[in-house]
Each structure stands twice: as C-alpha cells, then as structure tokens.
Amino acid sequence: MGSVTDSPNTEAGKKITVIFVLGGPGSGKGTQCTNIVQNFGYTHLSAGDLLRAEIKSGSENGTMIQNMIKEGKIVPAEVTIKLLQKAIQESDNEKFLIDGFPRNEENRSSFESITGIVPEIVLFFDCSEEEMEKRLLGRNQGREDDNIETIRKRFNVYMESSLPVIQYYDSLGKVRKIDAAKPIDAVFEDVKAIFEKVVA
Ligand SMILES: Nc1ncnc2c1ncn2[C@@H]1O[C@H](COP(=O)(O)OP(=O)(O)OP(=O)(O)O)[C@@H](O)[C@H]1O
Ligand SMILES: Nc1ccn([C@@H]2O[C@H](COP(=O)(O)O)[C@@H](O)[C@H]2O)c(=O)n1
Ligand SMILES: [Mg+2]
Numbered sequence: 001m002g003s004v005t006d007s008p009n010t011e012a013g014k015k016i017t018v019i020f021v022l023g024g025p026g027s028g029k030g031t032q033c034t035n036i037v038q039n040f041g042y043t044h045l046s047a048g049d050l051l052r053a054e055i056k057s058g059s060e061n062g063t064m065i066q067n068m069i070k071e072g073k074i075v076p077a078e079v080t081i082k083l084l085q086k087a088i089q090e091s092d093n094e095k096f097l098i099d100g101f102p103r104n105e106e107n108r109s110s111f112e113s114i115t116g117i118v119p120e121i122v123l124f125f126d127c128s129e130e131e132m133e134k135r136l137l138g139r140n141q142g143r144e145d146d147n148i149e150t151i152r153k154r155f156n157v158y159m160e161s162s163l164p165v166i167q168y169y170d171s172l173g174k175v176r177k178i179d180a181a182k183p184i185d186a187v188f189e190d191v192k193a194i195f196e197k198v199v200a
Pocket of ligand 1: 023024025026027028029030031032048100135136138139140180181182183184185187
C-alpha cells in the first residue's frame, strides 16, 4: 500500500474490500460492527480504538492524540492513516469495516490519495443527538471523552466536519442510510439486508 494503482483496492496481489462505517458519536457503529464481524466475516478497524491503543503504547504521538480526543478534535489524517494501513497489512483478511473514518475532508482526501482505496459502500447510522447523548452518558466504558462537555464538542465536529463527508459519498451513490434509533436487533436486521446485497 502507499500509492495509487490502476486497480485501486489491490494490495500485494489481494483484492481488498473496504466499507466505511459512519454516523454520530454513540449512534451504534461499534455495536453493529461487532454483529457484522460475527455474521459476515469482516475485520473491524475502529479508528478511535486504534488511536486509543496508540496512546497506551507510549508512542511519541500519544500525548497529542490524547489531547485531541479529550477535546473531541480530529487527529491529523497522516497519523490515523498510518495506523489503518498497518492494521490492514497485518491482517490475513481481505474485507474491512473501517469505523469512524473518514471523519473530515482531510481524512477522506488523504486516505484516497495515500492508499488509492475507495469504499465499496458507506454505512451511515442516522440517530438523533438526544438519543446519542443518552447512549454516550450511559456507556460506562471509562472513555475520557464520554462526558457532557466533550460530547457536545464531538457533536459540533460531527455536524461541521463529518456530515459533509457523508454527503460527499451520498453524491456518489455509495451511502446506505440506516435508522439507528431502533433497538440494536432491529438495526441489525436492516444492516443484514444491506450486507446480503454486497458482493463478497
Ligand atoms: N440501537 C441501540 N439502542 C440502544 N443502545 C444502543 C444501540 N446501539 C448501541 N447502543 C449502546 O450505545 C452505546 C454507544 O454505542 P457504540 O459504542 O456502538 O457507538 P459508536 O457509534 O461506536 O460511538 P463512538 O462514536 O463514540 O465510538 C453503547 O453503550 C451501546 O451498547
Ligand atoms: N478518524 C478519526 C476517528 C477518531 N478520532 C478521534 O477519536 C475520538 C473517538 O473516536 P470514536 O470513533 O471512538 O468515537 C474522536 O472524537 C476523535 O477525537 C480522530 O481523530 N479521527
Ligand atoms: Mg465506536
């Protein structure tokens, strides 16, 4: 990986299928990715989880990443893309759910120019802010950004920077919008219907 090729989603001779999983903070991206992995054999790469692991690893970028996450800001694309590339290269799988990425225009355009990978489809979990706030405040996973002050900042970043990326993919006909306000099992029924149509 690292350069644009004639066959954009090809890495070391294997065809890579990438699905971006987008939606607001707390819309249920991680929850549904777990279900998709169990049922459809994808590997789940959460950009947020990779960044949190980078902090824990004691990397030189750790303090910068931690400060950005506390403020609900988007880490420079170059950092997140390196983590995603490494995870893709180290995996034996060819099918990836990339959760929480691209989060802004810089994420999107840098990923495309650096990797040449284009998503097969983009899953968009659509949920009201009121419901997402309730879920995040009840999540109880010890995340430093699940407090009301940071949650509000994350919502602002989502509206200003992430929604335009979803709109961009919608203009390309790639977005599959899901009503994420339903109960978890009902959301997964809708997700399944979409995946049954995706060519493996
Ligand atoms: N459909 C749902 N109905 C009710 N609760 C849900 C639903 N989906 C997920 N949850 C719960 O909401 C919380 C947030 O879900 P999850 O971590 O999957 O969201 P996320 O989109 O990955 O959030 P983030 O962007 O912050 O990582 C979790 O506690 C999860 O159990
Ligand atoms: N592409 C991304 C994804 C995430 N971040 C930072 O991580 C925080 C948590 O992300 P989740 O998807 O786990 O909610 C997010 O608020 C950002 O600070 C990022 O910078 N770039
Ligand atoms: Mg998540």
